[in-house]
Amino acid sequence: MNYFNDKFGGTDFLYVYTESNNVKNPYVLRQMKKIGDYSRQFNTFGEPSSITDFLTQLNDAMENKNIIPASEQKIDNSTKEMTSTSLDHAITEMYKFIEGIPKKVRTIELSEIEEDEQSEYYQKLAEEIISSLMVKNIEIENPEKLKEELVKIAETPNSEFEKNTKEFVEEILKVSSLEIEDLGIVSTDLFPIFANYITEKGSQDDLLGELMENLTLSEDDAIYLLEGLEISKKIVQDREKVRFAQSETERLIGKNLTDEEKDILWYLMDEEIYVPDDNGDIMVSFTLTGIPVITDKINTSLFRGQAKSIIVAFIAVSIMLMLQFGSLLLGLFAMIPITLTIVTAFGVMGLLSIDLNIGTIMVASIAIGAGIDYTIHYISRYKNELKKRSKIEAMKITLTGTGRAIVFNSVSVAAGVFVLGFSEIQMMAVFGKLIGSVMLLSVIYTLTLLPILLNSIKLKEEGKK
Template identity: 25%
Template sequence: MTGLSRLILKRKILILIVGFIIFAVGIFSLFKINREVNMVDYFKKNSEIRQAEDMMESKLGGSIPIQILVKGDLQEPAVLKEMIKLEKYMKSLPDVHSPQSIADLICEMNDVMNDSYCIPETREEVANLWFFLEGNEILPQLINSQNNEGLIQAKLGTVDTKKGRYIIDSIDDFISKSINKQIVKVELTDLESNELKSINRKRVENISNKIFYDATYYGFEIKDRDALENILHKYLTKNDQEISTSNLTAKLVDYMNDENGDLFIESSSLQKKVVKSLIRYVKKNKDYSEKDIVVNLKKVVPDSYYKDDPEMLDYAAMSIISIIDNEIKWSRVNNLMKEITPLFSKDIQQNHDFKKNLIGDVWEINDTQIFISKTQFENINKDDQISPISLNLQQTGMPIIYKDIDENIVSSQTYSLLFAIGFVFILLAIQFKSFIGGLISILPMILTVLFNFAIMWIFKIPLDAATVMIGSVAVGIGIDYTIHFNSRFHSEIEKNKSLEDALETTLQTTGRAIIINAFSVMFGFLTLLLGSIVPMQRFGWLIALTMVISAIESLTFLPSLLLITHASFIGDLKNMAMRRAINIKANIKQKRNNFTEKK
């Protein structure tokens, strides 16, 4: 220990410089350490659990469910449309796979029945599709028996805490900013022109966003989004009823060939006559009713077809109007699709699923009633009293729990360290009866904790449920070394020993005990390396290293700091240093005089 004593006396400034460099690096590393609440990381890479999870991530989209609780009338188109909007956004996020809800099933059924993958416009249409879903074994997993609560489910394809936190925050942000919680149904025909302009701008934004989310998910890029929105706005504001004559002819002929239909006509010549008459009438008259269609049918269809059933033509007219309206809608959508197709980076025909979703996105141009937020409605109808449709969405499940644990790790680390350091400082200040004494005594401990953080940053060790305890443990164990050293050094100074003798005696006695204790604790914690839980292994060797560093700091940095600051709570170090300097000068002078006399 004599060599260490001499090193401290000669190189105390250098030791302090090294200590403060470690201090600076530790402070820097505090903001660089990655936080992790990855349960899979608890197992080694070659373990079966880890390999199974890796397989789930790479091939099946992950094993962690994302669940969003939906509260509202799930048979209401407004609620279902908001759910689809959220699902499309979720699909556009990285590492989110296979969102699913009752809204998806409605869209799928609508695609099967009506060739459009979207939520129908009216509650009656939703009810018709819902009828075909009843009894499906998946329904109890998505909705409750009262149809007023449901789930949007997806799979999180990563266990990385940072990525998971980003996804959770992104979904929460989207729900708070883009999902309407109070929804009002509005008939477009009831709006004035200036109100319709405001509504259409919002509709364009909504459709454009859904297209963007789908394009992102399927790997397409939109070359010019402004051009896309201009095209959407054009089709939302145009009122002409374009119709494909060939498609309408084929649909009407199919209808009249159906033996179970309301108007079964075997004669092909009569079919052509009826179809030609209907198409000519529809092109000339934009506003037509069932009565108008009945009148037109009576002109070309012989009495023998309906004399036994006078209401047959009424039912036929209803079906024919439905066919005509559907073809008008499809004509508008197909024309729009032709215009927006060149705006995508790849041919949409190459991806059937993207095309299906894209058609569902733009189908909204055919809606005659829309759903807007209560706030937007009040801006255009300040005097009207309405009863809005309520909707509430809230994230649940394990990702939220992981996020809370992650946030608690940070707060626990901060509060526990601040409390431990503050409490120890107060006790030391009381023991040494000096504020400076307490401050100097906790510096080696703080330096040890920062050194631990620097090591974690350098070796990319995350801050998790195990490593978060290291700082507090280091404070609790490491402070003993500081107290033992200060007490013994103070005792030796009181014996009127010189600084050199006091320091050397302290290092020879208490210093040896500190080293033995540090290595004993170190080997004790190193036994954790024999376990199979990775965070506990990290905790073991980090605590072991921390104990050794704490001992080194107490035997080098602390005495150097005491000597340079002339800490008065230890003794009259300043005057002792001055007396030592005077004695050295006196000895040199005496030796010079002796040498002169001999000469």
């Protein structure tokens, strides 16, 4: 437990409950960060964590300021509410990505493979680099071309990236600074000797002799320095190889890589490669867990239940309308305005990118409940008037009488529901706006489409006038 307490912030959590009328206000967020920073004074607590960590890092990336933004507008632009449909999409995509990771791999030592067979394994290395870049949301138009270029670079010996330049020599001496300082040597004295060694591609024996002669070093000290310089030279050769890979990668993808993305190209220096193999010596599996997964399961269950409820409600209401009006066709016609209201509502939600959640999924149920009232009132009045009048007269009286009452009712109810649109709870605000709109839509379809449908059929009441 001590390890987890030291490295991961502990196994128990002390939560600080924050209550505010606007938790996105910069003052509130900065005080939250201040509380977290204050807790670091106590060894009892581990590393604090909150939404402020994300916001400061994001602001640092966007504006090079590692602080909470001073503007609430900037905070709004930096955050996006996690709704149920976006959560479901994110988790689904995560599952797909995880499933694509090989469960078993075999370790291949490149040094144990014949040189003419190494190309096959370098391709695996290049594929790993490309996939690692792509998961960072880097668009690669021609992955095969990049793969081919990376394989060529991987196959090229590191010594081929040695340069006869002042910068190359200076970098080697900088890497060897500890050995140089340990022997009390000045880099400017060593530079011409080592630069000549690099330029002339001299032997190590010649360099060893020059070190002993020109720097008055003992043989042991000269060997110690030579070994350090050779190791540093290989390190700088590796760096040059990665830099070349970086320039070629940036040329092919058409954008500059960040420092973190550049580091992925160091995979080219790997001496071990991992190849998918059902009999491999390394086994790994990943599983998504945590509150987001639980939330997604609950949302999925709710959506499925709601979908079943809507289907059952449609069937039940249709049957009741058919029985009430004594006509199969009239019962079906009565459901058309309700159906179009629901289709229109969900279509607008899609166009406006309004996500489905526990609140918005209720739109269909409420549309059925509200729309069916308007339909029953309208058709019942129309049938009664039809017993005494012609179709046109019955339609006029129904529209001016019951139709007017339906309009007043829907407008008043919609106005009451629209008030929820001013709620600070985003889900409640969207819910209010949607339900108010659905009420008005239902009336529009009822009073425009239903008269046309009723006029197209002959009802038994027509013969009783």
